[in-house]
Amino acid sequence: MRAVTVTPGVPDSLRLTEDWPEPAPEEGAILVEALAVGICGTDQEIIAGEYGEAPPGQERLVLGHESLGRVLEDPTGTLHPGDLVAGVVRRPDPVPCANCAVDEWDMCRNGRYTEHGIKGLPGFARDRWRLPPKFAVGLDPALESVGMLLEPTSVVAKAWDHIERIGRRAEWKPKTALITGAGPIGLLAALLASQRELSVHVLDRNTTGPKPDLVRALGATYHTSTVAELDLAPDVVVECTGAPPVVLDAMCKAAPNGIVCLTGVSSGGRTIDFDAGALNRELVLENNVVFGSVNAGRRHWELAAEALARADRSWLASLVTRRVPVSAYREAYASTGDDIKVVLDFAQ
Numbered sequence: 001m002r003a004v005t006v007t008p009g010v011p012d013s014l015r016l017t018e019d020w021p022e023p024a025p026e027e028g029a030i031l032v033e034a035l036a037v038g039i040c041g042t043d044q045e046i047i048a049g050e051y052g053e054a055p056p057g058q059e060r061l062v063l064g065h066e067s068l069g070r071v072l073e074d075p076t077g078t079l080h081p082g083d084l085v086a087g088v089v090r091r092p093d094p095v096p097c098a099n100c101a102v103d104e105w106d107m108c109r110n111g112r113y114t115e116h117g118i119k120g121l122p123g124f125a126r127d128r129w130r131l132p133p134k135f136a137v138g139l140d141p142a143l144e145s146v147g148m149l150l151e152p153t154s155v156v157a158k159a160w161d162h163i164e165r166i167g168r169r170a171e172w173k174p175k176t177a178l179i180t181g182a183g184p185i186g187l188l189a190a191l192l193a194s195q196r197e198l199s200v201h202v203l204d205r206n207t208t209g210p211k212p213d214l215v216r217a218l219g220a221t222y223h224t225s226t227v228a229e230l231d232l233a234p235d236v237v238v239e240c241t242g243a244p245p246v247v248l249d250a251m252c253k254a255a256p257n258g259i260v261c262l263t264g265v266s267s268g269g270r271t272i273d274f275d276a277g278a279l280n281r282e283l284v285l286e287n288n289v290v291f292g293s294v295n296a297g298r299r300h301w302e303l304a305a306e307a308l309a310r311a312d313r314s315w316l317a318s319l320v321t322r323r324v325p326v327s328a329y330r331e332a333y334a335s336t337g338d339d340i341k342v343v344l345d346f347a348q
């Protein structure tokens with residue numbers, strides 16, 4: 001069968017392998033036929049040789065962590081042939097740490113977790129894959145063309161879940177949310193904010209392309225100024241750029257009792273002048289919380305599946321700006337700069 005693979009650590013070792021072995025029964029009882037995988041910046045880093053780890057004893061890693069497939073067989077009866085399914089990306093570490101021991105693999109403390117298509121487990125960019133029921137998430141049948149958005153949605157579902165848990169430390173009646181960055185994560189964070197009936201503001205530097213209209217279609221307001229220039233006091237900020245000046249401005253922008261969730265990963269090595277004392281004073285005197293959030297637990301995958309099922313299907317479909325057949329896989333992984341989400345299509 002076909003699989004899109006790389007040799008981790010070797011730049012430009014991306015290949016379409018035609019004779020990749022069928023998934024071994026040990027991978028899980030549920031056999032799935034791939035429909036599509038979404039592509040993100042992590043895939044680009046792995047292709048560039050900067051990141052990624054093949055399974056133990058193997059040279060090549062199958063790419064793909066944003067999955068969508070159709071169940072071929074499930075002898076456990078958890079799912080049924082024909083059901084849409086996505087695979088949870090992360091698996092608990094083998095120790096396990098206190099969090100992985102209770103299946104909170106997204107909160108792993110020792111970093112020894114594994115991840116499909118990223119770290120020590122084969123990805124989903126292959127014709128067929130297998131999953132144990134615990135790591136298989138069923139999707140609404142209407143999500144056939146957009147279900148590969150479940151993985152990025154699970155990341156923002158966790159962010160919102162933790163924002164709300166932190167909010168419950170005291171009386172919590174949020175009205176305004178600011179999302180910085182209108183990439184797939186920012187737009188999906190804005191979708192979940194609009195589903196909470198907040199007044200939603202999205203900030204991005206793009207003045208053209210599909211982003212402004214996608215934001216307005218959610219009933220949200222699109223801004224291209226700096227965060228500091230915004231005439232807003234958001235109760236919630238979800239930072240999705242990882243750009244240091246935006247991150248710092250976002251931390252300073254929250255309203256009293258505000259919560260700032262950081263989801264963007266900065267590359268580091270960049271220094272900017274910054275008044276740390278003023279930030280400290282503001283956080284203390286306003287009871288503000290700044291926290292980081294990554295990955296997602298099983299509960300967040302289920303919350304994400306509900307959020308996608310409730311969302312406007314045509315809005316979700318317009319996040320997918322290119323859909324590339326597997327035979328043209330190199331085009332799919334080539335970044336154009338204009339894309340929101342590129343999808344590698346296994347059904348074509």
Ligand SMILES: [Zn+2]
Nearest residue numbers: 093097100108
């Ligand atoms: Zn762990």
